[in-house]
Amino acid sequence: MEFSRRDTLALGLGAAVVTLLPFSVNAATDDVIASFTGGADMADTGIELTAPEIAENGNTVPIQVSAPGASAIILIATGNPTPGVAQFNFGPLAGAQSASTRIRLAGTQDVVAIAKLADGSFAKASSTVKVTIGGCGG
Amino acid sequence: MASGVKPRVKVPKTASAGEVVIIKSLISHKMESGQRKDKEGNIIPRSIINRFTVEFNGQSVLDMTMEPAISTNPYVQFEATVPEAGDFVFTWYDDDGSVYDTTKSVVIV
Amino acid sequence: MTKPMGKTLSAIALAAVAFGAVASADESADLVVNGDLRMVTRTAAPAHLSDALDEINSGWLYRKDETQSLQTDDFDNPGMIFVDLAQDEWDRVDGSEGKSCSSCHDDVADSMAGVRAVYPKWNDGAEEVRTLAMQINDCRQNRMGADKWKYTGGDMAGMEALISVQSRGLPVNVAIDGPAQSMWEEGKELYYTRTGQLDLSCANCHEENFGNMIRADHLSQGQINGFPVYRLKNAKLNTAHARFKGCVRDTRAQTYKPGSSEFVALELYVASRGNGLSVEAPSVRN
Numbered sequence: 001m002e003f004s005r006r007d008t009l010a011l012g013l014g015a016a017v018v019t020l021l022p023f024s025v026n027a028a029t030d031d032v033i034a035s036f037t038g039g040a041d042m043a044d045t046g047i048e049l050t051a052p053e054i055a056e057n058g059n060t061v062p063i064q065v066s067a068p069g070a071s072a073i074i075l076i077a078t079g080n081p082t083p084g085v086a087q088f089n090f091g092p093l094a095g096a097q098s099a100s101t102r103i104r105l106a107g108t109q110d111v112v113a114i115a116k117l118a119d120g121s122f123a124k125a126s127s128t129v130k131v132t133i134g135g136c137g138g
Numbered sequence: 139m140a141s142g143v144k145p146r147v148k149v150p151k152t153a154s155a156g157e158v159v160i161i162k163s164l165i166s167h168k169m170e171s172g173q174r175k176d177k178e179g180n181i182i183p184r185s186i187i188n189r190f191t192v193e194f195n196g197q198s199v200l201d202m203t204m205e206p207a208i209s210t211n212p213y214v215q216f217e218a219t220v221p222e223a224g225d226f227v228f229t230w231y232d233d234d235g236s237v238y239d240t241t242k243s244v245v246i247v
Numbered sequence: 248m249t250k251p252m253g254k255t256l257s258a259i260a261l262a263a264v265a266f267g268a269v270a271s272a273d274e275s276a277d278l279v280v281n282g283d284l285r286m287v288t289r290t291a292a293p294a295h296l297s298d299a300l301d302e303i304n305s306g307w308l309y310r311k312d313e314t315q316s317l318q319t320d321d322f323d324n325p326g327m328i329f330v331d332l333a334q335d336e337w338d339r340v341d342g343s344e345g346k347s348c349s350s351c352h353d354d355v356a357d358s359m360a361g362v363r364a365v366y367p368k369w370n371d372g373a374e375e376v377r378t379l380a381m382q383i384n385d386c387r388q389n390r391m392g393a394d395k396w397k398y399t400g401g402d403m404a405g406m407e408a409l410i411s412v413q414s415r416g417l418p419v420n421v422a423i424d425g426p427a428q429s430m431w432e433e434g435k436e437l438y439y440t441r442t443g444q445l446d447l448s449c450a451n452c453h454e455e456n457f458g459n460m461i462r463a464d465h466l467s468q469g470q471i472n473g474f475p476v477y478r479l480k481n482a483k484l485n486t487a488h489a490r491f492k493g494c495v496r497d498t499r500a501q502t503y504k505p506g507s508s509e510f511v512a513l514e515l516y517v518a519s520r521g522n523g524l525s526v527e528a529p530s531v532r533n
Contacts, residue, residue, distance in 0.1 A: 056314045057479035057533045060209045060325075077207050081173055085207040088216075091198025095158030095217030099200070102209040104171070132463035142401075144332055148322045166328045210482035211325050 029076055029083040029112075036074050036087075036114060037122045046123030047073065047115040058105045058131040066098035067115030067123060073097070079109025105131045143167050147228050149242040153220040162215045163190070165230050165238060171206035187212055189231040195224035220244050278307055278527070281321055284416045286525040293522040295423060299454055305524055306467035306532055309458075314479065317531040326477030326529025329484050330412055333405035342393025348406075351390065356413055363407075363414035364526050367515045369426040376430045378511055379407050380486070398506040399492075404475045404484035411475070411528035419472050419526060421518045430508075434516025437509060443500030449517075464533070469494075470521040471514070473530025484529060487514050 047067040055061040065073045065088065075085040090097045097115075105111070108130045115123045148162040165187060172184025186206055192199040199218045218226070223246045229239040278286040288305035296303070307315060321327045337348045337355050352358040363379065370377045373385070380403050384395040396403040423431045438449045452461065453469030460466070475484040488505035491513055495502035503509045 052311065052313050054311070056311045059482055060479040062313050062317075080207055082206065084205045086205060087203045089198075089201040089203075091193075091200060093194050093197045093199045093219050093221070095160075095199075095219045098217065099202070100213075100215040102213050104207045104209050142332060144328060144335075146322070146328055146331060162322050164322070164325070164328055166332065211328060213323075213325065 026078070026083070029078045032074070032076055032084045033112075033114060036072075036116070040122050042114060042122040042124035044124060046070075046117055046121075047113055047125045049111065049113040049125040049127050051111050051127040051129050053128075054130045054132065055105060058107065060102045061105050061129060061131075062100065062102050063111060063127075064098065064100040065113045065115075065125075066096070067113075067117065068097055069118035070097040070115040070123075071118065073099070073113055073115045075103070076112040076114070077103065077105055077109060078112055080104070080106045085111075105129055107131050143232075143236070143238055145228060145230060145238050145240045147226070147240055147242055149226055149244065151243075152245050152247045155246050156219065156221055158217050158219050159244075160215065161192070161218055161226070162213070163192075163228055164211060164213045165190075166211050167230075167232070169204075169206065169208060169210045169212060173206065185233050187230045188233055190214060191229045191231075192216070192218065193227045193229075194218060194220065195222070199226070220246070222246060276308060276315060278305070278315070278318065280319055280415070286416060286527055287418065288524065288527075290523040293519065296520055300468075303470065303521060303524060304468060305527060305530075306470055306473055307527065307530060309465045309467040310532060314531055314533060318527070324477070324529065324531055325482070326408060326475070326484055326531060329401070329405040329477075330408050330529060333402075333409035336402065336406060337409060342387065342391035344390065344392040346391050348386070348391075351386075355409060359410045359413040361414055361417060363411040363528070364417045364420050366421065367427075367511060367518060368422060371426075374426075376427050376511055376515055378488075378514055379410060380488070380506065381511070383407070383410075399486045399489040401483065404486050407486060408475045408484055408529040411526055414526040415528065416525050418523050419518060419521045421515060421522060423515075423519045427515060430512045431515050431519065433509075434512035434514070437513050438516055442495065443498030445498045447498045449494070449513075468520075469517065470524060471517050472521040472524040473527035473532070475528055476530045476532050479531070479533050487517070 047065065050064040052061065063075070065075060067073055070090065072087060072089045074087045076083045077085050085103050086101065088099045110126050110128050112124060112126045117123055143166055145163070145165040150159050153159050167187050169187065170182055170185040172181065174182045176182055184206055186204060188204055190202045190204060190212070200216050202214060204212060223244060226242045226244065227239060229237060231237055278288050280286065288307055289302055292300040292303045307318060317323050317325065334355065340347045367376050367378045380398050383403065383406055387393040388395050441448045441451070449469060452466055457466050457468045471487045474487045477483065478485050488510045491510050492502045492505055
C-alpha cells in the first residue's frame with residue numbers, strides 16, 4: 001500500500017485504513033479464535049449475533065449473542081487494537097445461552113462471535129459494523 | 139479501590155419455581171483500556187473490570203471475562219433459571235484487585 | 248489534510264450513501280419511559296419562537312434506534328447510575344455546618360418536584376438569573392459550608408441529573424419576561440450571532456439545518472430539555488455549559504467559560520426554545 005507524504009502525515013490514519021477494509025482478519029484475531037476452538041472447523045449456523053449496521057458511536061455499541069445449548073461464546077472485534085472482547089461462560093442455571101452487552105469499536109470492522117456448542121462443535125457468526133468519525137458534536 | 143464504582147442490578151423480586159427471568163446488570167467503572175495517552179504522551183495503564191460472575195444459591199449462572207473493549211460502565215443482560223427461592227450473587231473483579239458484589243433475593247410465588 | 252486516501256474515501260462514501268437512507272429523524276417514534284412515563288418530544292413552538300419555527304422537537308428523535316431505546320428504561324439508561332450516585336451524595340454530610348442536602352430539603356422527590364422545569368430563573372434575593380448549578384453551589388458554600396463543585400464536573404452533573412429527574416415528563420417552562428428579560432435578550436443575541444473562523448451561529452446549524460447531516464452527526468434543534476446528557480462519546484453525564492463551550496470551540500472561536508454570564512444568558516434563552524418539551528434528563532445521546 002503506497003502512502004504519499006500527505007497521506008502519511010494524515011494523523012496516522014494507517015490503522016484506520018486497515019480497520020476500514022472489510023473482512024480484514026489479522027494474526028491476533030486468528031490467535032484468539034485458535035485458543036478457543038483449538039483450530040476446529042466452525043459451522044455458520046447455531047449462533048446469532050445482533051449488532052447495529054451503523055454504530056451511533058464507537059464508544060458504546062450494543063450487541064447481543066445467542067447460541068442455544070452453548071457452554072461458552074466468545075466475542076471478537078477483528079479491527080480493534082486487541083481483538084478479544086469477552087467470553088461468556090454459561091452455568092447450569094443460565095436461563096438461555098444468550099447475553100447482551102455494550103462494546104467499544106475502534107473503527108468500521110467485522111465483529112465475530114463463536115460458540116462452543118453442547119456437542120463440542122463450534123459455530124461462528126459475523127457482522128460488519130460501520131463506525132463513523134463523528135461530526136461537529138465531536 | 140477505584141472510586142465511584144457502584145453496581146446496579148435489576149432482578150425480579152418474585153418468580154415461579156423453574157421460571158426463566160431476565161436480569162440486567164450495570165456497574166459504574168471507567169474501564170480504562172490501556173490505549174489512551176496522557177498529556178505527556180505516556181500510556182494511561184489499563185484498569186478494568188476483568189470478570190463478572192453470577193451465581194444463584196451457589197450455582198453458576200454466568201461467568202464472563204471482560205477485556206478493554208467492553209464499554210465504560212459495563213452493562214450485561216442475560217437470563218437465569220430460578221429453581222427455588224434464594225439469592226443471586228453478582229461479583230465484579232477489578233484489575234486492581236478490588237472485588238465488588240451485590241446480592242438480590244428472589245421469593246417463589 | 249484535504250486529500251483523502253483512496254480506500255478511505257470509498258469506505259466513507261459508502262457510509263455516506265447508507266446515511267442518506269437512514270438519516271431522517273424517526274418521525275413516528277414515541278418516547279415512553281419505564282412503560283408509563285410519556286414524554287412530549289414534539290410540540291408547537293413557543294410564542295417567542297413561532298416566527299422562526301412551527302414545531303420544536305427533542306434531540307431524542309434524531310438518534311438511531313439503539314440509542315433511543317437506551318432511554319426508554321431507567322435501568323438501560325446509563326445516565327441513571329449517576330443519578331444513583333447523586334442520591335448518595337444528597338444524603339451525605341459535607342462541609343463545616345455538618346449538613347447534607349437532605350438536612351434542609353428532606354426527600355429529593357418531594358422538595359425538588361418541578362424545580363428543574365423552571366430553571367434558569369430569576370432569584371429575587373440574589374437579584375440575578377440563576378442556573379441550577381449556581382443555586383447548588385450557593386447552597387453548598389453558604390448553607391453547608393462546603394466547597395463549591397466544579398461547574399461542569401461529575402458531582403455537579405450528577406446532582407443536576409438527580410434534581411432534573413424530579414421534573415421528568417413535566418414541560419420545560421422557563422420565564423422569559425420580568426426581571427429575567429434582559430438576560431434572555433442577551434442570550435437570544437448570542438444565539439443568532441455568527442462567531443469564529445467558521446463564522447457560524449447556533450441558529451445556522453440548529454435552526455436552519457436541523458435534520459441534516461453534518462459529517463456523521465445528525466443535527467438536532469440543539470434543545471437542552473435532556474441535559475445533563477449521557478453521551479455515548481464520553482460515557483458520562485455532560486452539562487449544558489460544557490456542551491456550549493464545545494460548540495463555540497467547534498466554530499473555532501474563543502470559547503466562553505462555563506458559569507460565565509454569557510453562558511447563563513445562553514442557557515436561559517436555549518431553555519426557553521424548548522418550553523413545552525418534556526424534561527428528559529438524563530437523556531442519552533451520541
